[in-house]
Amino acid sequence: MTSWLVRRFAASIAIVFAVVTLTFVLIHLAHGTPFLPTGDRPLSPEVIARLRAQFGLDRPLPVQYVKYVAALLRGQLGESFALRRPVSDALADAIPHTVTLAGAGLFVDFLVGLALGVYQAARSRRFADVALGNVSLFFNSMPTFWLGLVLLLVFAQRLHWFPVGGVGDPVLCPTVSSARCLADRLWHLALPALTLGIVGAAGTARFQRAAMLEVVGQDYVRTARAKGLAERRVVLVHALRNALLPVISLLGLALPFLLTGAVLVEWVFAWPGMGRLTVNAILQRDYPVVTATALAASVMVVLGNLAADTLYAVADPRIRIRSDA
């Protein structure tokens, strides 16, 4: 088990390193440069040349890469061109917002998804199951950002139930200092989290329904029924516990989905998280921020996979036999 963990961990580090290298090469090859002689206050060619020299952009790409990796190993992420601040500060500001949104989205996703899946499996092939199945297939099929736009249109712009974007009221509640401000944050969180959660829940429900139906046919479920247990207890305790196993791995795999889904949802809801930071950085050719966000994103994805695999191996010893594959 330990050697398996060590091997998986080494592979994870290699993957993250490969991702960072790939990102570095790609974004430096992109047309355009971070300092442009355009905009409302055009920079003179001399200033641009000085800025490029200051950030080391006049050196050949391999030299820049070696310097970047060396700095990275010392824990330095560099300085953002566009934000004029250390990249680590920008990341430290953005990550909590993304984690909050992804966490809330995941919560809605699994709460609604599990409940729906269990209910549908219990009503298998009857009207409620088919109807709910089609509804969740429909939600699972829409572009996440488009659902966000529609929710925004209906609940924020027409009904004024929710704010149109942002993480909180910047004037009254710049920080979470009171219960009222916490409520304000949750109020701002509701629509983006629902957007992410609903689309995810539709997929989770389909998955959970199939897992439940597979388990319900097993002998121990029949035994539980034969013992005279209440149907409620059979479904919620005996069947659900075993049907949860595949969902655990889904939890880890849902992380990249939430991160990528979150890029566009953050864009729609003006949510100052990793997605917005990344997209802006790519558009502005802000090289250090792009590579740093790729690093952070791949670390999260790899950790999610690792966590899911570990949980899975702990829950089911049979997994470990072919874990080196």
Add this chain to the structure above:
Amino acid sequence: MNAWKWLALAGALAAALLVAGAVRRRARDSAAGRRFLRHPASTPGVFVLAFFVTLAVAAPLVAPYDPDWMPGIVELQNRPPSRLHPLGTDIYSRDVWSRLVYGARISLGIGALAMLVAVTLGAAVGAVAGYFRRWVDAALMRFVDVGLALPRIFVLLMVVALWEHVPLAVLVLLIGFTSWFGTSRLVRAEVLSLREREFVAAARALGARPGRVVFRHVLPNAAAPIIVSAALGIGNVMLLEAGLSFLGLGVPSPAPSWGSMIFDGTQKMAVAPWTSVFPGLAIAVVVMALNGIADGLRDALDPRREAA
């Protein structure tokens, strides 16, 4: 919009009904076909897909206007749905319904072509990795791990940034090149078990070269997971294209892809919601149809799963 265009729309619906009916009749003759039909979403899926494919093919007949025609950019912009413009007009006074019809060509075309690239690549890589195993397998699968670890939209955003305006053909190839990782894993798993079967040993004993064994004997027998993942994949690609276009980085603006239509409409979403709502709805309906068909195909091609 005149009577002829309504007639053409009715014709497209009739054609889709005919296709769905024909598929049902053909499917009823085999056990696999009956399993396909038993899935509640498969027949409606075939109908919806056939309808949108008909629209795409017959776009000039169905669309009432030129999709790029701007009759009056000031006085006719963002008009609500009316008899003249059944789905309203957009911010440049273009007819939303006409753009939706022509957009079917681009959105479905990108979906189908990019998926063709992705499935071909995924099947080839998965087959080679699964058949040759050892270091080939290890190297290829580590590469796939990296591909799966990177959020796809990040990669695409960065690669699209290599061009000032990304050409459509390049966009299709890029989406294809970043969408094959999942397929290759599925195919590899299938090939790993197929390569131990007698018919593979027989082919080898007859002196067939590895390339021939993999592509003529092993891969055709792994068709089921490839077909299902292709059907699911077209939908995913369409969603991806929509996301890219929504950020203004996908299909360049005058061309009416459904994603770029949503993008064009977002600025005036509060005044003219129809400009963004209808193309999004079109994406959702088509992707749902594709998912329904994929579910049906999975039931049809894998009898072991039939119980679910």
